[in-house]
Amino acid sequence: MPQRPNIPRARSLRVNQTDAERRLWSHLRNRGLEGHKFRRQFTVGPFIADFVCAEDMLIVELDGGQHSERISEDARRTVFLESLGYRVLRFWNNDVLLNTDGVLEAILSALGAAPHPPVAKVRRVPPSPQRGEG
Numbered sequence: 001m002p003q004r005p006n007i008p009r010a011r012s013l014r015v016n017q018t019d020a021e022r023r024l025w026s027h028l029r030n031r032g033l034e035g036h037k038f039r040r041q042f043t044v045g046p047f048i049a050d051f052v053c054a055e056d057m058l059i060v061e062l063d064g065g066q067h068s069e070r071i072s073e074d075a076r077r078t079v080f081l082e083s084l085g086y087r088v089l090r091f092w093n094n095d096v097l098l099n100t101d102g103v104l105e106a107i108l109s110a111l112g113a114a115p116h117p118p119v120a121k122v123r124r125v126p127p128s129p130q131r132g133e134g
Helices: 006-015 019-031 065-069 071-083 093-098 100-112
Strands: 039-044 047-053 058-063 087-092
Touching: 019 039, 019 047, 019 058, 019 093, 019 100, 047 071, 058 071, 058 093, 058 100, 071 087, 087 093, 087 100, 093 100
Parallel strands: 058 087
Antiparallel strands: 039 047, 047 058
């Protein structure tokens, strides 16, 4: 089966993280943020999202200085991702580096606002006694 074109690029981005990505990933990896599973440099449609929590349909994007010149491109990307049902949070790299706790709080707040599907709990009920028993 041929690889999707973004997969080799996503692998490369995982290896060549920015300082901000490395710092945030150290808090998100291995369900480190209150048990939420995140993936990094994950392909979503034609895009590679920095961090994705698929269970809660949340994407976290980190923007460096180059993004100040790509505002309309980032807006189109966000509209596309939202059309798939994702919520997109964007943070500047400096925010992650200088206010990591604040960024983590904002992510947790967004995760708390996510609609969760009801979890079916299995409850074992003993069978009712048949007539003449019990």
